[in-house]
Amino acid sequence: MTDLFAPLVDDPAYRKIAILIEQRIVARTLRTGDALPSETDLARQFGVNRSTIREAIRELEIHGLLGRERGEKRLRVTRPEPQRVSSGVSRALALHDVTFMELWEAMMAIEPAAAQYAASRRTAAQLRGLTRASTRFSEGTGDTAAAVAAVVDFFTAVAEASGNRVLALAQSPLNLLLEPALSAIIDRVPQARSRIEAAQSKIIDAIKLNKSEQARTWMEKHIRDFKRGYELDLPTIRELEGH
Amino acid sequence: MTDLFAPLVDDPAYRKIAILIEQRIVARTLRTGDALPSETDLARQFGVNRSTIREAIRELEIHGLLGRERGEKRLRVTRPEPQRVSSGVSRALALHDVTFMELWEAMMAIEPAAAQYAASRRTAAQLRGLTRASTRFSEGTGDTAAAVAAVVDFFTAVAEASGNRVLALAQSPLNLLLEPALSAIIDRVPQARSRIEAAQSKIIDAIKLNKSEQARTWMEKHIRDFKRGYELDLPTIRELEGH
DNA sequence: GATAATCGGACTGTCCGACAATTCTGCCAC
DNA sequence: GTGGCAGAATTGTCGGACAGTCCGATTATC
Structure with missing residues (x-):
């Protein structure tokens, strides 16, 4: 054999x-x-x-x-910086033309878990980081790129607050993929911004009060929202970028 | 400023x-x-x-x-082979001395999701791959290393059957970390092998019958089992290897 | 005595030139 | 077309070289 x-x-x-x-x-x-x-x-x-x-x-x-x-x-x-390795993962995924649905499903698996652990373990400093990212989003002007970056930073802050480096490193590559995808849709979906703002606020509240289950639930809702506009076609991230 | x-x-x-x-x-x-x-x-x-x-x-x-x-x-x-990039992630995590609990939480987030999607999307060939890995585990002799490898292969097969390359790539680095950890405990916990065997069997059944929820639930149970023996101390993967 | 300026040595980034081993290519014979 | 072959091209490795920069020690200054 x-x-x-x-x-x-x-x-x-x-x-x-x-x-x-x-x-x-x-x-x-x-x-x-x-x-x-x-x-x-x-x-x-x-x-x-x-x-x-x-x-x-x-x-x-x-x-x-x-x-x-x-x-x-x-x-x-030196120890490998997480950012360095996750950028390699992102590039690999991008070159394999993964679809938005694949990305979304992975986010759906990882982000709620991160939020859940963040609620039980976040430090005060991490909580401030979360609030900062959220504020930057809600106070942002119309600038799409800045808004998207703020959304991504929020996810990063949640992952960091989870106190779990494996989850954080699994989450990080998703950010670089989410950015182009989100840029393409955030302005297409009405109310996207207000819904994001509301969800972030709920998530922060839950994390602040150490309510793990609520944090998880709201993160799930938050991510579900991203799926809008993708129900019918399954474009690759690359196509969203306009190539 | x-x-x-x-x-x-x-x-x-x-x-x-x-x-x-x-x-x-x-x-x-x-x-x-x-x-x-x-x-x-x-x-x-x-x-x-x-x-x-x-x-x-x-x-x-x-x-x-x-x-x-x-x-x-x-x-x-060429396109980056997933295996290449995930080995880099594994090494990074190992050098950061992540704990078994961190690994476990990440598995708990990713594997059940993979099982769920596998149940709805697996091809016949992927199903055969799953069965093969499972058989290799249950028919294995006492050899610890082989048993551990078979467990890991089972996870890999599930991730592949999920049809989601993002999830698969997020899952893959966990394998290389799980190996040493699992080697250290599989022979410490009585009934570990029989429980693994039973869980794999249930998971395969669910995937075969396209029962997403069951697949997810049984994968959760399967992974929960791994936590035994770690309740009290939180060793790093490295310590488990005997360094 | 502590700090600042100075100097030589060590090290990295880059270049040049070279050669054996292997692969590639075009051509020829069949 | 297939197979075989000689020559060209390419990679892996080597030796040596040099400018720019960093480091450490020595000396000068307050």
């Missing part, structure tokens, strides 16, 4: 080196904050050319495992 | 080039399957050295935007 032979693969040196260094980081032999040896030194240690080392560390840098403080020259071990 | 000056940032050439090429890909000027010009040619076009080009395309290759068929030399534009 299973193949007798596996395809012959021979990773280039820069890949092997990247993997070796990555293992050290994941195993915490190299710990967050540690400075990496210089490229020249690494080249010596691995017995390869500096160009090869550079290609290897490029990979780790992109993964967010290595980075430098602003204006610093030496690389150090 | 706001700074008068922003910090001076000057991306290195290889980053700028990577961004330029990425834009072409995202905008579909370069379309999936298209072959990229040779490194030498790109170097000429951008007016930089080949080494610089190599570092730039390394970035895109890592993102999964460029790749080559097995045994092919030229790079072509």
Whole structure:
């Protein structure tokens, strides 16, 4: 049943080196904050050319495992910033032409849960963040882009307040996809803005009072609202952008 | 209030080039399957050295935007494979020392939704995939690793059957985190295996009969079971691995 | 003595040139 | 058309080089 032979693969040196260094980081032999040896030194240690080392560390840098403080020259071990990885997920989803319904269903799964946990765990600072995002939406002028950004920021703030980094990281890629989709419809649906405003207000109230179930319920309503205008056709996010 | 000056940032050439090429890909000027010009040619076009080009395309290759068929030399534009991006997310979460409870809550949000949509949309082939994974679990010998892998595969199969790529991609990183966690507990909790077996069976039945609500409910029960043993302490996934 | 200016060394980003191994391509024979 | 082949093209890797910038230590200044 299973193949007798596996395809012959021979990773280039820069890949092997990247993997070796990555293992050290994941195993915490190299710990967050540690400075990496210089490229020249690494080249010596691995017995390869500096160009090869550079290609290897490029990979780790992109993964967010290595980075430098602003204006610093030496690389150090860092933790991958959530934003960096989620932007990669967003791009992947966009390139796969996911439909708005797919996005919507995922939001429907994730956001209410985030709201629920936010209600029981939010800190005072996080609550302020929520209020700020909501205010920015309701006080915004007609500017569509700004309104959409405020809606997205509200979701981000809820996810952060959930105190759950897995949920937050699952939620984050949705934002970048929601933005173009929402821009296309927020001005098409009458009352969209007033409904968003009302829902956000209800959600914040529930989170403020630690009412988990109410927070979840209102978030569900909030997201259901987004589905309007999509009932009939199932455009890809890309098409919404006008391509 | 706001700074008068922003910090001076000057991306290195290889980053700028990577961004330029990425834009072409995202905008579909370069379309999936298209072959990229040779490194030498790109170097000429951008007016930089080949080494610089190599570092730039390394970035895109890592993102999964460029790749080559097995045994092919030229790079072509590819769609990021979900598996590639989700492994990055997993690694990020692991390095942030997320707790099992965070993982569990995320599963609780995503898996039941996936099961629900799977029940209404699964193809016959996907149903077979589900059954296969489930059989592999129930017929497995005592081997812990194999049992855990089968459980994970079952989740993957459900996510795939959901027909929702956003949900599937949100779910996928959870698998790599679940594996070590589940390995540590599956043999600690008596009846764990029989309960998993029963739940999988119920879920498959519901999906087979297109009973969305039942599928969701049984998936919820299935996942709730995983929480046993974690009620008191909140270990990070990493600690479960024995580090 | 503490702080500020100075200087040399170290390091990164980029370039140039080179070569072996492998893949691609056009051409030829069948 | 198929198969085979020589030559061209391409990638992975190497060595060396240099300008600009950062870092650390030393020296000068208050």
